[in-house]
Amino acid sequence: MEHFKISETPFLGEIAKRSKVHLVSGKNAYDNTIEALSKVDLSYAKGKKVLLKPNVGRLALAGAGVTTNPEVVAASIDAFQKVGAEVVIGESPITGVNTMEAYEVTGIAQVAKERNCLLIDMDARKFVDVALPDGIAIDSLKLCPEIMEYDIIVSIPVMKMHMHTGVTLAMKNMKGCLWRKSKVKLHMLPSVEGVNERPLNIAIADMAYALRPHLSIVDGSTCLEGLGPSAGSPKDLGIVLVGVDVFAVDAVACELMGTTAKKVPHLYLAAERGYGEIDIDKIDVTTDNWRQYTKKFEEPPKNIALNHPGFNILDKQSCSACQSTLLLFLKQHTDFLKEYYPKEEKINIAIGKGHNELPDGTLCIGNCTIKHRDKGVFIKGCPPVSSKIIEIMKIEKR
Secondary structure (H helix, E strand, O other): OEEOOOOOOOOHHHOOOOEEEEEEEOOOHHHHHHHHHHOOOHHHHOOOEEEEEEOOOOOOOOOOOOOOOHHHHHHHHHHHHHOOOEEEEEEOOOOOOOHHHHHHHHOHHHHHHHOOOEEEEOOOOOOEEEEOOOOOOOOEEEEOOHHHHOOEEEEEOEEEEEOOOEEEOOOHHHHHHEOOOHHHHOOOOOOOOOOOOOHHHHHHHHHOOOOOOOEEEEEEEEEEEOOOOOOOEEEEEEEEEEEOOHHHHHHHHHHHOOOOHHHOHHHHHHHHOOOOOOOHHHEEEOOOOHHHHOOOOOOOOOOHHHHOOOEEEEEOOOOHHHHHHHHHHHHHHHHHHHHHOOOOOOEEEEEOOOOOOOOOOOEEEOHHHHHHHHHOEEEOOOOOOHHHHHHHHHHHHO
16 A cells, blocks of 8 residues: 655745635636636646646536536646646546546536647546555545646635535545545445544545645636535636635635635644644735625535425435435426325435335435335436436336
């Protein structure tokens, strides 16, 4: 098992006693990004291999607030190519999503093609086992090898709320550097004795030992509030944030979303270990009156079942991919389900691998529920898409 962590930032001009974050607004997403990056001396990237890591983890159209705006990615490519860097884009999406298809659907393939920028499926090669000597919930990572092969790693997330982690920003975006289904395992960890936080959040803090990016570019053009990471509502903010301290950038983003990094477990747990700065009073935001851009984001609901009367959602040890799929399905197809189960006062739907028993007649969604397939209708997939759920249910009813 290898010992690895992303090296210290090469952007030496940004290193100071206080972390700096640059905020730009007032223009379109491309121009905001170009201007924000102009505040950082990118000349250190000349002749270097640069890997841009946007959020392309799902099949979502540009402008939905679910994946990174392709214009932010386009500007990032242009800025680094201008100084003579070799630029590529890499991603390892959620289970069940084809990486190259995601690039196409999100619009990132087009801007990359126009700039002769290589797109990498980081799941295509064998993983590298990396040790985490500071780990509490996890002690190693299955890491996509490209992260070890490029000189400069840039995290380019879209600003979103998240049902499990509070927010998903530049640090959480680095979870997309974990190989294939190893990402899912972080959602299924046992409780950590003596730590009163969700194991997922502890694991992301553990992950930060190795995966702090050299530069973070947060896409705050069209964001996502409410039930993120994919079932929320778009929210226009019209900003871009840039900085070398990923935690400082995320902390400023949190403030602009109407929350604070001190309430986001994976951020404050990692900051307590000295991985970065989240105290907003110790961060220099280089834009005057930056708080004027704050827009309170709707938070994810505490209990997803409360939003769906008539349904009994049985969720044990599921990941956000299955939860998001189920929530979108309920949002779009409630009438179909009630017609399918006309005699049921409460329709039982199960996701996750942690169920010992399930009631007869349960709709079991996702591969993790396969051992209960005899209880009712079983929908395979990791996760299945809504059209597949309806297709199988119609076949089962014949």
